[in-house]
Amino acid sequence: MKEKFYITTAIAYSSRKPHIGNTFEVIMTDAIARYKRKQGYDVFFLTGTDEHGQKIENCAKEAGITPKEYVDGVAGQIKEIWDLMDSSYDHFIRTTDDYHEAAVSAIFKKLYDKGDIYKSEYEGWYCEPCEAFLTDSQIVDCKCPDCGREVKKMKEESYFFRMSAYQDRLMKHIEEHPEFIEPEARKKEMVNNFLKPGLQDLCVSRSSFKWGVPVSFDNKHVIYVWIDALSNYITALGYNPELPETDAFKKNWPADVHIIGKDIMRFHTIYWPIILMALDLPLPKKVFGHPWLNVGADKMSKSKGNSIYADDLANIIGVDAVREYVLAEMPYLNDGSITFDNIITRYNTDLANNLGNLVNRTLAMTAKYFDGIVPSPASENETDADLKACVKKAYDDMVAQMDSYHIADAVETVFSVFRRANKYIDETTPWTLAKNGDTERLSTVIYNLLEAIRVGAVMVEPFMPSTSVSILSQLGTTVDSYEFGGLEAGNPIGEAKVLFSRLDEKETLEKLEAMNPPKAPAVPVPEDQEEQIGIESFGAVELRTAQVIACERIPKAKKLLKLQLDLGYEQRQVASGIAKCYAPEDLIGKKLIVVANLKPAVLCGVESNGMILASGEGDQIKVVFLDDDTPLGQRVR
RNA sequence: CGCGGGGUAGAGCAGUUGGUAGCUCGUCGGGCUCAUAACCCGGAGGUCAGGAGGUUCAAGUCCCCUCCCCGCAACCA
Numbered sequence: 001m002k003e004k005f006y007i008t009t010a011i012a013y014s015s016r017k018p019h020i021g022n023t024f025e026v027i028m029t030d031a032i033a034r035y036k037r038k039q040g041y042d043v044f045f046l047t048g049t050d051e052h053g054q055k056i057e058n059c060a061k062e063a064g065i066t067p068k069e070y071v072d073g074v075a076g077q078i079k080e081i082w083d084l085m086d087s088s089y090d091h092f093i094r095t096t097d098d099y100h101e102a103a104v105s106a107i108f109k110k111l112y113d114k115g116d117i118y119k120s121e122y123e124g125w126y127c128e129p130c131e132a133f134l135t136d137s138q139i140v141d142c143k144c145p146d147c148g149r150e151v152k153k154m155k156e157e158s159y160f161f162r163m164s165a166y167q168d169r170l171m172k173h174i175e176e177h178p179e180f181i182e183p184e185a186r187k188k189e190m191v192n193n194f195l196k197p198g199l200q201d202l203c204v205s206r207s208s209f210k211w212g213v214p215v216s217f218d219n220k221h222v223i224y225v226w227i228d229a230l231s232n233y234i235t236a237l238g239y240n241p242e243l244p245e246t247d248a249f250k251k252n253w254p255a256d257v258h259i260i261g262k263d264i265m266r267f268h269t270i271y272w273p274i275i276l277m278a279l280d281l282p283l284p285k286k287v288f289g290h291p292w293l294n295v296g297a298d299k300m301s302k303s304k305g306n307s308i309y310a311d312d313l314a315n316i317i318g319v320d321a322v323r324e325y326v327l328a329e330m331p332y333l334n335d336g337s338i339t340f341d342n343i344i345t346r347y348n349t350d351l352a353n354n355l356g357n358l359v360n361r362t363l364a365m366t367a368k369y370f371d372g373i374v375p376s377p378a379s380e381n382e383t384d385a386d387l388k389a390c391v392k393k394a395y396d397d398m399v400a401q402m403d404s405y406h407i408a409d410a411v412e413t414v415f416s417v418f419r420r421a422n423k424y425i426d427e428t429t430p431w432t433l434a435k436n437g438d439t440e441r442l443s444t445v446i447y448n449l450l451e452a453i454r455v456g457a458v459m460v461e462p463f464m465p466s467t468s469v470s471i472l473s474q475l476g477t478t479v480d481s482y483e484f485g486g487l488e489a490g491n492p493i494g495e496a497k498v499l500f501s502r503l504d505e506k507e508t509l510e511k512l513e514a515m516n517p518p519k520a521p522a523v524p525v526p527e528d529q530e531e532q533i534g535i536e537s538f539g540a541v542e543l544r545t546a547q548v549i550a551c552e553r554i555p556k557a558k559k560l561l562k563l564q565l566d567l568g569y570e571q572r573q574v575a576s577g578i579a580k581c582y583a584p585e586d587l588i589g590k591k592l593i594v595v596a597n598l599k600p601a602v603l604c605g606v607e608s609n610g611m612i613l614a615s616g617e618g619d620q621i622k623v624v625f626l627d628d629d630t631p632l633g634q635r636v637r
Numbered sequence: 638c639g640c641g642g643g644g645u646a647g648a649g650c651a652g653u654u655g656g657u658a659g660c661u662c663g664u665c666g667g668g669c670u671c672a673u674a675a676c677c678c679g680g681a682g683g684u685c686a687g688g689a690g691g692u693u694c695a696a697g698u699c700c701c702c703u704c705c706c707c708g709c710a711a712c713c714a
Contacts, residue, residue, distance in 0.1 A: 185642050189709040192640040197710090262708080291708090331650080333642070334707075342649085345662065353675060361672030368671075409651080412661075426677040431670070502673055559713050577713025598714060611714045621713090 005041035006252040007033050010260045010268075011050040011095065011232050014074040015059050020338065021293040021300045023081060023310040024326045028290060028407055029259045030087040031327055034462035035402050037088075038480070044252050046236050047082060048093035049075040050229045052222075057211040067211045071096060081310055086319055086465050093236040095228055103240040104228050105216045107279065108204075110241040111161070111227075112217070116278040117204060119218075120160050159205035159221060166274040167199045173273065179286055181269050182405065183333050186262060186289045190269045202226060202271060230272045233258065234281065241279065255284040262289040288405055291335045293326060308338060312515045316508065320464035321347050321500065327463050328411040336408075340512040344503050351500040355418045355460075359471055361425070362449045363496040369434050374450060374476070375443035376489030383427050384448055388484050390420045391455050395482050398459055411463055417456040421449060450475060451487050458482055467499060542597035543613070543636035545626055548587045563587065563612070565594055568633030575608035578621050591626040593636050 009029045012018055026047055033045040051071040060070035075094055082089065093100060111117040174180055174191060181187035205221040206212065212222030231239075233255055238246030260268050268287045276283050292299065295306045313322045325346055330336035366372060380388075394417045401410035424445075433442040453471065458480045461468035472478060476494040479486035549571070550564035559577040574594065593613040600609045613624040 183642090185708075188641050193710045196640090265709090329649095337649095342662090348673095349662070352673060357673050357675050359672095361676080363672095365671050412651090416660090422676055423678095425671075426669070429669080429671090434671085498673065500673085502675085559711095575714080595714080600714095608714065 002040060002042035004251055004256075005033075005036045005043045006255045007036070007043065007045050008233055008255055008258050009047040010258070010264060011048040011093065011229060012078050013053075013055075014049045014051045014071045014078065015055050016074065017077050017309065018081060019300055019307040020310045020313060020322075020326065023085060024293050024330060025259060025261060025290065026082050026087045026089075027085055027323050027326055028330070030085070030089070031323075031407060031462040032257075032259070032402065032405070033088060034465065038458070038461065039399075043090070044237075044248075045087075045089045046091050046093060046233065047087065047089045048091075048232060048236070049078055049095065050225070050232075051075060051094055051096045052212040052228055053225055054206075054209045054211070057209050060211075068096065084311055084314060084319060085323065088465075091236055093232050095232060099238070099240070100232060100235045101213045103235040104213045104223055104231050106240050106242045107231055107275075108159075108213075108223050108227055109216055111275075111278050112159070114278065116162050116165070117159050118162065119157060121157055157220075158203050158207070159215065159218075160201040161204045161226075161271075161275075161278075163199040163202050163271070163274055166277050167195065169277060170270065170273055171195055173283060174269075177285075180283070181265070182286060182288050185333060186265050187269075190265055194266060194270055199270070226267065226271050227275060230267065230275060233272075233284070254282040257286040257288055258284050259288050259290065262291055265289045291331065291333060293330060294335050294337045296337060296339055308515070313343075313512075316511050316515065317343065317347055317503070318500075320467045321351055324351065324411065324464055328408050330408055332406050332408070340509055343512065344505055344508050347500065348502050348505075350415055352502040354415060354422065355456075355467075356498060356500040358418050358422050358425075359453055359474065359499055360496065362421075362446070362453060363474060363493060365430055366446055366450065366493055367496070369430070369442060370446065372493050374487050374489050374491050374493060375446050377444045377447040378440045380444065383424070384444065387420060387424045387448055387452060391417055391452055391484060394420075395455070395459060402462075414456065414459045414463070417452060417459065421452040421456070424449060424452065447487070447489065450493070451484055454479065454486055455482060455484060470497075470499060538637075541595060543593050544596045545591060545630050545632055545634040545636060546594045546612075547591045547632055548589060551587045561587070565610070565612075566632060567594070567596065568631070572609040573607060574610045574612060576612050576614070578612075578614060578623060582621075582623065587623070590623075591628065591630050591632070593624055593626065 007029060009025050012022060029045065029047070033043050037043045049071070051067075056071060057067050060067040063070055071094075079092060082092070095101070095104075108117065171191075174187065174195070181190060204224050204227055205215055206224050207221050210222060212224070213228055215221040215223060234249065234253060237249040237252050239249045239253070258268055258272075265287070268289075273283045294300060295308060298306060300307055310322055317325075325338075325343055326336075328346065328350070329338070329342070366374070369375075394413050397413045398410045401407070401413060428441075428445040430442055430445050430449075433439075433445065454475055454477060457468045457471035457475070459482065460471075461480075472480070474494045474496055475487065476492050477487055544567055546565040546567045548563050549566045552562050560575050561578055561582065563574045563576060565572055565574055595611040595613070598610050600607055615622050615624065
């Protein structure tokens with residue numbers, strides 16, 4: 001009886017087509033799933049789409065179609081790319097699937113009946129346009145920190161999950177299962193930032209939008225993403241608390257590993273385990289958070305217009321080359337990066353030169369010296385023994401690397417087999433043996449070569465499945481053992497064909513660049529467009545010109561600068577979150593616009609009397625500067 | 638003093654429990670001709686961020702201090 005292995009990706013949010021960074025997760029998970037299958041496990045590989053929520057409701061509205069129509073389109077696109085990339089998932093779940101919605105509804109009900117979910121009057125501040133609940137410390141002068149509009153004191157009813165009740169149990173579990181969260185650094189982040197300070201109860205319903213699974217006993221609310229999306233890992237197996245346990249669930253749960261992006265560690269290592277505890281279900285054995293794939297040094301994002309898509313890339317270099325590239329390029333902990341030069345280099349060196357050419361020259365020799373028949377090996381010498389030892393060692397290394405999720409290292413290890421085989425050709429010089437008529441030795445050498453390639457092809461299968469099949473078929477075999485000696489002498493090899501022809505650097509670079517033209521980033525329609533206001537509302541904001549007379553960093557805050565402003569008729573201190581974009585000395589002497597009648601606030605212990613005007617966010621902030629001869633203290637309208 | 642991860646040849650990275658610095662790419666030189674201008678060998682290139690710090694017979698590897706980068710959190714008026 002095979003041991004089971006249940007592996008999952010996070011479900012992809014269906015608001016838009018996934019880029020190569022999103023696609024990486026499926027490729028990585030697929031590589032592990034394929035590897036485990038070859039190791040003899042009965043693998044269940046789950047992936048799918050997360051299709052509810054405000055954002056999708058908005059996207060659909062903008063597109064003028066229903067949310068369901070919208071997600072049908074995007075989910076189809078996602079599935080197409082997953083399929084194109086040869087991902088061998090066993091089930092593709094959509095959170096809009098009937099069985100999932102029914103199960104989520106039942107799960108919510110069960111947790112409510114148990115008392116883990118309770119309805120509460122959320123008392124506090126609420127920004128309607130932003131649909132955000134705010135704490136006392138977040139609001140400024142009764143205004144929303146994001147949009148600056150009035151917030152309402154609100155008694156909003158909402159459902160909350162009693163996270164705090166499970167905190168100690170979760171802490172204990174993490175301590176007792178050091179392998180539960182990987183990489184180790186991520187575990188520390190979770191424990192130190194969230195668990196140790198203490199968990200807040202989690203708001204698990206929304207009444208501000210409709211596109212979700214309704215709370216069965218209170219249809220004003222829909223179930224928010226936590227319970228809806230995370231539950232996919234069990235509902236996909238047929239779990240539903242109101243129904244008898246399915247065989248698939250009994251067999252596969254708990255999951256052996258959830259492969260997820262580093263950005264959603266918190267949901268998978270804190271919320272999800274606690275939901276499971278509340279359901280009296282065992283926890284997944286491992287949650288692995290992988291890093292991101294950047295474009296050069298930049299994060300991939302739609303707003304930067306630098307997104308790269310797996311299907312575009314595959315059109316140029318092929319599916320397996322895309323797989324090999326991202327798997328080999330993504331480090332274990334830190335972010336990886338894509339550059340076009342690198343793609344071409346890796347393709348030419350690893351795939352064309354090392355692997356492709358090896359197979360090609362070996363098959364050519366087999367055809368030339370043995371009429372395409374696998375020769376039979378004779379006695380072995382030291383060179384042969386070393387070749388075999390290297391192949392064996394590579395296999396052992398690969399196993400260790402795959403089992404510890406060091407995928408890039410494992411890819412490198414497999415390619416070392418091909419490199420070793422190339423070296424073996426030079427060590428044995430088959431053409432000389434042929435010339436000298438040393439058929440016995442030549443037979444051995446060619447056999448060993450074919451066999452090293454065969455084992456290498458089997459090892460490479462998790463990373464490049466169709467290449468693996470192609471090589472084996474060229475060898476005229478289907479033997480997929482990792483053991484040396486699988487090929488039967490006397491059998492004919494298959495038809496030789498070029499696996500990876502070298503890419504012309506210039507030509508390919510042009511194609512790659514055409515795929516993602518360096519155009520100005522598209523400016524999406526803003527999501528935060530305001531309602532029209534009268535001139536009197538604008539007039540309520542007192543904008544005045546001012547000059548920076550002093551500026552310094554605020555020690556504990558990475559984003560804040562402390563500015564002393566001269567308004568002509570007075571001086572005041574303002575804190576501003578622009579430290580990432582401006583050095584203090586850049587600002588001194590500059591003239592800018594300040595919101596003069598904003599109520600004071602204290603930020604990181606620094607009093608701030610007003611706000612300076614700037615556009616952008618994150619590390620792209622631009623302060624609105626004035627001409628040097630602008631008088632101070634002037635009203636700006 | 639919020640927590641954590643890093644700083645190793647031009648680039649990207651390995652270096653398990655401390656024992657003469659490695660890999661891939663690039664570069665320079667050589668070899669070979671079965672092969673996709675491929676393949677193989679060799680050279681150059683690193684005082685392993687800094688501290689003429691500590692422990693040790695021995696430290697990239699452990700401890701201490703400083704500097705820099707990154708992640709998470711906080712913060713973004």
